[in-house]
Structures are given as C-alpha cells and as structure tokens.
Amino acid sequence: MSRRAAAGPWLALAAVLLLGGAALYQLTAGLSAWTLDQRRETRIARQTLRLPALDVRNQHGRPLRLFGAGGAAGPGPAVHIVDFIYTRCPTVCRALGAEFAQLSRQVEADGMAGRIGLVSLSFDPRDTVGDLLGYAxxxxxxxxxxxxxxxxxxAMADLLHQAxxxxIADGLGGFEHNGGLHVVDAGGRVLSVHPLEDFQQAYAAALAHARGARP
Incomplete structure (x- = not known):
C-alpha cells in the first residue's frame, strides 16, 4: 500500500474533526456557552443577536417593514420593545398585553412617543388581521x-430561528413559548432581553437607548 493510500483515512478523519470543531465553535458561541440559553445570553452580551428585517401587516392591515431601513414604516422609533404572542393564548400573552398597555401609557407620559415603539408579533399562522385587531x-x-x-x-419562522x-405547538391548539421582552434597536440588534416580570427593566433599557440615540 502506498503512503498516499495509507494516509487517506487519516486525512478524511482530520477533515471531519476540523468541520466538527468549526460547527461546535459556532454552536457554543466560541466555546463560551454550552446550553441554548447560555449561547443566546452570550450573543446578546456581544450584541451579535439580531432580528432580520421583517415585512408584516399590523392590526389595521397596513403593510410595514420592521427592523430595517427604507420600509413602508419610514424611519420609525430609535428602539422597540418586542414581544412574541398569539391571540388565542389564554395565559402569558394576556399578561404581556397588560404590561404593554402600561408601557404604552408610560411612553406617552415620558414624551417618548415616536422614539420608543412597542411591537407584539404573532407567530401563529392562524392569526388574521381581525384577530390582531381584536387583541389590540x-x-x-x-x-x-x-x-x-x-x-x-x-418569514416569521426565519425570524424566530435567528432570534x-x-x-412549540402543544398539540392542543396552543403553543409553549417564552414571554421575554426584547429591547431592539432600529436596525434589529437585540440590546437586551427581560423576563415577563421585569418589564419595567425592559422599559428602562429602551429609555436609556432612546435618549442616547441620535434623532
């Protein structure tokens, strides 16, 4: 057997290990995170977690582009607080709606209308414009x-994947999902994520960014 033939299996193994190592490095955010939550937290801390530009229809059926420049929505707010909902949700989404209602009043009271925007994104393909309007x-x-x-x-599936x-469908017509509030700049960069109960911290983060961002 020639030396070249003998080396073949070892070269193939080295290539597999190299590719596997590269994939592991990417999946673990540079070997610094070993669970999905840790990886997500690492990406947020490094400000490498982004929401892609997204074409949507709002509660009035109006087309908008979120998290990207040049969309139908115009320049838009400097920062958004974003949650993910579905209108048939009987638990988490109701709590989020109540919190966002309070935040909406706070944005107005602080004179930050137009600078801080609230976005509730439905991930349920069953939700129609009428459903969105009902939730609103x-x-x-x-x-x-x-x-x-x-x-x-x-498009929504891609955004959920990237973010x-x-x-996850629960088999009973609903979904298991997190209730995090995402503070997102105008370009889609996720600045921070806050648990449902810490919605005031999410607002404080958005307020600090909006006041520091250029108009």
Whole structure:
C-alpha cells in the first residue's frame, strides 16, 4: 500500500474533526456557552443577536417593514420593545398585553412617543388581521405607537430561528413559548432581553437607548 493510500483515512478523519470543531465553535458561541440559553445570553452580551428585517401587516392591515431601513414604516422609533404572542393564548400573552398597555401609557407620559415603539408579533399562522385587531382592542393598542402584527409564516419562522425564540405547538391548539421582552434597536440588534416580570427593566433599557440615540 502506498503512503498516499495509507494516509487517506487519516486525512478524511482530520477533515471531519476540523468541520466538527468549526460547527461546535459556532454552536457554543466560541466555546463560551454550552446550553441554548447560555449561547443566546452570550450573543446578546456581544450584541451579535439580531432580528432580520421583517415585512408584516399590523392590526389595521397596513403593510410595514420592521427592523430595517427604507420600509413602508419610514424611519420609525430609535428602539422597540418586542414581544412574541398569539391571540388565542389564554395565559402569558394576556399578561404581556397588560404590561404593554402600561408601557404604552408610560411612553406617552415620558414624551417618548415616536422614539420608543412597542411591537407584539404573532407567530401563529392562524392569526388574521381581525384577530390582531381584536387583541389590540382588548389592550387598547394604538398604532403606530404599538403595532400588533403578523408576517408570512416562512418569514416569521426565519425570524424566530435567528432570534432563538422558542414557540412549540402543544398539540392542543396552543403553543409553549417564552414571554421575554426584547429591547431592539432600529436596525434589529437585540440590546437586551427581560423576563415577563421585569418589564419595567425592559422599559428602562429602551429609555436609556432612546435618549442616547441620535434623532
């Protein structure tokens, strides 16, 4: 057997190990995170977690582009507070709606309308414009300050994947999903994520960014 033939299996193994190592490095955010939550936290801390530009329709059926320049929505707010909902949700989404209603009033009281925007994104392909309008009506969500919106299923699935947001059908017509509040700049960069109960911290983070960002 020639030396070249003998070396063949070892070269193939080295290539596999190299590719596997590269994949592991990427999946663990540079070997610094070993769970999905840790990886997501690492990406947020490094400000490498982004929401892609997303074409949606809001509660009035108006087309908008979120998290990207040059969309139908115009320049838009300097920062958004974003949550992920579905209108049939009987638990988490109701709590989020109540919190966003309070935040909406706070944005107005602080004179930050137009600088801080609220976005509730439905990931349920069953949600129609009428469903979005019904959810908006329940919590007095008024556009453009608070957009209740949905995108095409493929586009929403891509955003959930890129943002590492979990929404899993529970087999009973609903979803298991997290209730995090995402503070996102105008370009889609996720600045911070806050648990449901820490919505005031999410607002404080958005307020600090909006006041520091250029108009």
């Amino acid at each position: 009506g329940t919590y007095q969500a008024r556009a453009p300050g608070w957009q209740v919106a949905a995108a095409a299923p493929d 590492e947001v979990i929404a």
